[in-house]
Amino acid sequence: MKKINLLILFVLAIVLVACTKQPNIDPLESAEDCNEKSLDGGWVCIWADEFEGSEVDTTKWTYEVNGYGGGNGELQYYTADNTVVQDSILSIIAKKEVYLGKQYTSSRIVSKYKGDFTYGRFIIRAKNPVGAGTWPAIWMMPTMNAYGGWPKSGEIDIMEYVGRIPNKVTGTVHTEIRNGGNTPVREYTLPTANSEFHNYEVIWEPGSIIWYVDGVKFNEVNYTPQFTQQYKYNQVFPFDQDFFMILNLAIGGTLGGNVDDSIFPTAFEVDYVRVYQRDYAKVDKQAPSKVTDINLQQLANTIYWKKAEDDFAVEKYNIYINGEFRGVSRLHQFTFGGLTKNQTYAITIEAVDFAGRVSKISDPFSFTFQ
Ligand SMILES: [Ca+2]
Numbered sequence: 423m424k425k426i427n428l429l430i431l432f433v434l435a436i437v438l439v440a441c442t443k444q445p446n447i448d449p450l451e452s453a454e455d456c457n458e459k460s461l462d463g464g465w466v467c468i469w470a471d472e473f474e475g476s477e478v479d480t481t482k483w484t485y486e487v488n489g490y491g492g493g494n495g496e497l498q499y500y501t502a503d504n505t506v507v508q509d510s511i512l513s514i515i516a517k518k519e520v521y522l523g524k525q526y527t528s529s530r531i532v533s534k535y536k537g538d539f540t541y542g543r544f545i546i547r548a549k550n551p552v553g554a555g556t557w558p559a560i561w562m563m564p565t566m567n568a569y570g571g572w573p574k575s576g577e578i579d580i581m582e583y584v585g586r587i588p589n590k591v592t593g594t595v596h597t598e599i600r601n602g603g604n605t606p607v608r609e610y611t612l613p614t615a616n617s618e619f620h621n622y623e624v625i626w627e628p629g630s631i632i633w634y635v636d637g638v639k640f641n642e643v644n645y646t647p648q649f650t651q652q653y654k655y656n657q658v659f660p661f662d663q664d665f666f667m668i669l670n671l672a673i674g675g676t677l678g679g680n681v682d683d684s685i686f687p688t689a690f691e692v693d694y695v696r697v698y699q700r701d702y703a704k705v706d707k708q709a710p711s712k713v714t715d716i717n718l719q720q721l722a723n724t725i726y727w728k729k730a731e732d733d734f735a736v737e738k739y740n741i742y743i744n745g746e747f748r749g750v751s752r753l754h755q756f757t758f759g760g761l762t763k764n765q766t767y768a769i770t771i772e773a774v775d776f777a778g779r780v781s782k783i784s785d786p787f788s789f790t791f792q
């Protein structure tokens with residue numbers, strides 16, 4: 423009898439401990455108008471446009487109307503009239519027509535302030551236009567430019583295509599130091615890029631962006647501070663803020679190149695845009711691992727450490743000085759300010775996942791402020 427009582431107590435204790443470790447976040451609600459509400463791995467569709475109406479849904483998209491040329495010498499004037507929504511497809515149609523000083527018209531729609539996301543899985547099914555001079559893109563820009571104007575706050579190009587190279591698509595990011603010749607662009611060979619619909623996809627998580635075409639991975643960018651010792655994380659990986667979606671069809675410009683005037687009208691067609699986020703309340707079961715390998719970085723008063731392991735993802739790190747909370751970092755680097763010169767401090771760090779589970783505190787790291 424005594425043994426059984428002890429056993430019951432033991433089981434109750436385990437249940438109690440398990441209950442206190444439940445995530446402190448609510449489950450995600452799926453978007454009603456998304457045609458595929460969940461995907462394996464705990465992904466829930468939180469925002470979508472299936473283009474099932476008869477016009478662009480302006481509760482989700484805004485037309486950017488201008489002849490600015492996108493900063494790339496592009497030749498089109500973007501109007502609010504170069505789109506058609508029919509048979510569950512959005513067509514962005516480029517035309518050869520003189521309009522307000524430009525020789526071509528087209529459209530560009532953005533989800534800014536209507537669909538803004540930090541992290542997630544973005545799946546866009548699209549078919550590229552035919553013809554030299556076309557330059558369609560599925561991409562994302564920062565809503566609030568937390569780290570300054572382009573490219574300091576980043577740009578995520580989910581899919582770019584130019585009609586003069588019809589059998590390839592590309593994916594990349596632009597940041598303050600990953601720009602120009604350092605842009606981590608990768609090509610994916612896709613002979614049917616302009617004749618068939620394909621799924622263009624990005625999975626964006628803290629410190630990581632991965633590109634796929636039809637489920638095949640073709641590019642990956644990770645934040646690894648040991649390789650960029652002289653920079654703050656945001657100069658390398660400013661992707662810890664809201665980004666919005668852009669769908670457009672540019673004509674000519676630096677990447678589009680020479681235009682074949684016999685191709686018009688030509689259309690960039692989009693079947694759907696679906697945005698998924700992980701339902702961490704449901705899938706996350708473990709706290710992150712203890713932070714280890716804290717190091718001084720070349721950049722003054724900056725430390726970095728090994729990214730903590732988690733069953734899904736670490737959302738942030740809490741930084742402590744002499745046991746007192748000092749600040750939060752979204753990535754595995756932190757720059758101190760406002761300390762006393764030449765004084766030595768004991769730094770400890772804990773990792774927190776998206777379910778609010780907290781790691782054990784790190785061993786103290788001795789740090790002298792300069
Ligand atoms: Ca559709």
Ligand SMILES: [Ca+2]
Binds near residue numbers: 706708710
């Ligand atoms: Ca976890």
